[in-house]
Amino acid sequence: MRTKLPAWLRSVASVFLGYVVIVACTTAGFKPLGGIIHLSAPLRIQAAGALVAILSGLLGGLTASAIASGHPVQHAAAVLAFLLVDTLVVLSRGSPDPLWFELSGSATLMGATVSGGLLYRLLKPPRRWV
DSSP states (O other), rough: OOOOHHHHHHHHHHHHHHHHHHHHHHHHHHHGGSSOOOOOOOOOHEEEEEHHHHHHHHHHHHHHHHHHOOOHHHHHHHEEEEEEEEHHHHHOOOOOSSSSHHHHHHHHHHHHHHHHHHHHHHHHHHHHHH
């Protein structure tokens, strides 16, 4: 017998799992590129890193939206709280790269995450009220 989760628990789980998907995808995607992408990396590696960030964000946003019981864009946007903390941790550690480079990578991932929620809203068939 299937039990229905309370809406608040489903919302929290959707946001957390969206972040987990992003972490898993970026980890798997950046590993073959040498791990952390720096400004000094060749342009093809930077472009591949941007593609990994975009795809990871889209998948994380789609995951959060699909698991949530409603409001797909808001749930995808809530994942940004985790990404903000992640960004602050990265910035606090220091980097040989300029601040704008680090922030643009983070902004790319965040934009893609919210776009995943928008994509879900566009692709999800409308509810029929019968």
